Amino acid sequence: MSLTNEHIKNRLVEKFGEALTNFEESYGIMSFQAPKEINLKVMQFLYDEEDLAFRFMTDLCGVHYPDNAGAELGVVYHLHNLVQNVRLRFKVFTAVETPQVFTATKLFATANWQERETYDFFGIDFVGHPNLVRILNVDEMDYFPLRKEFPLEDQTRVDKDDEMFGRGGSVGI
């Protein structure tokens, strides 16, 4: 276990300087934030350098912070160095009006469907993706359901007569 989070951080700061922010370590995984323009550069750097070698993409997902003006949508990458068994998380944020983020499919084939899923649920437009269409939802859908402005149905509503689900009708509450 020679690869420490401290070392990764130093190498990243050495290469990208002030561009990377919000370094923190929670539950053993180091996390940082990168500008969306250099997400591929960061990933390529982490992939190529022999001492870092983050060559396995564990997970890619989106997250929505509606109050975070100008950076509402986030993409979270989980990378893994399988040899040294070190995990790493980094995020890029983008405004909801310009949800363009570069695709990671050239580097990791696994990003293909995961980016489609993120597009499907958050509307993040992965620039350069070979086939960015909806994957789990129907093609006709015209909104992005995991964004926070789509609340789940209020379970205490009474205007809906749906006896099978125990509300309204003759069942009573």
Place this chain on the structure above:
Amino acid sequence: MSDHHIQLPEGSIEKQTTTLNLGPTHPATHGVFQNVLEMDGERIVSATPTVGYIHRAFEKIAERKPYYQITPLTDRLNYCSAPINNIGWHLTVEKLLGIKTPKRVDYLRVIIMELARITDHLICNSVIGVDSGAFTGFLYVMQYRELVYEIYEEICGSRLTTNIGRIGGFERNFTETAFRKINKFLDEYPAVLKEFENLFTRNRIFMERTQGVGAITAERALNYGFTGPNLRAAGVDYDVRVATPYSSYEDFEFSIPVGTTGDTYDRFLVRNAEMWQSLGIIRQAMDKLKDLPADVFHADVPAYYLPDKEDVYSKMEALIYHFKIVMGETDILPGEVYNAVEGANGELGFYLISDGGRSPYRLHFRRPCFIYYQAYPEMVKGAMLSDAIICMSSLNLIAGELDA
């Protein structure tokens, strides 16, 4: 070319490919999987998988439910080994809250998770048999899966979607009957597994049907994000249980079986070998349990673990905690945690963002088969249709997990 042959005009049938719609409810796909295949004769030119037929928006639903109500959602991911998902979720929340579970809880969890792994591998391997024309093995081993389901039933009351355990441990202690049933399974199952292996492993027909079919190299598998038995069949010894041990897996002796070629036959062999390892782990856990106090089955975390009903009616603190837990008033720390367990078909990850509210701010499931199913078109390119069927069943795709 002689004049005796009929001359076909340019662009006629011999140059055309056929489009074949396989699924979504074809019996050979074992789940809701659709593939639009472009066929040249019986060879596959390209495959286009469509997923999402049973998507139920678990990630969205989870943003509304209190933490303890998310466990039943995880049941419905990989329903062939639901306890692993349940316990994986509990471990994630425990990691966020910093709950340390007693050793006995860890070992009980290990027993349940390894039983679940055995059932899952059993289904997958016997279904490869079904798809290659050997139905007997499948019918034969089902009665031993039944034994495991009876163990689940004894512990938590349900069989398939188990909702087993609670945050902090189990809802009740294992009964004598449960241990007797586990011992019965440990006694009877090895002979069955041996016989199952005898049916398939050196069977000439089975070998011919599976060797070299749906192969993937280690490099491609890693690039595609493969984990679990499918990655190990390609020769990479990555197992979450060993790499980042959870639930006291570091206390157990077991090896990671690996294959070499990454084809269907190797995947079959790796799963079989893993079942033997799982049996060994369960035996070790049963031995270790003997030295531990027999009445511990949950961590002492009253703020998160529902108290006994008897105490709720007679003790003030228990009543308060009961109310707070049920109403979702307990404090949850804000934070971000990624926790992975070795699911039966790969690394099952939970990425949880908590903002301190009663429900997760964001919960993302890293579902192994969603991630590796995208390699399917590459794996079956150029293969025969019947090989594509076997390749699909050997990947251990579970529609519930894939579509979440």
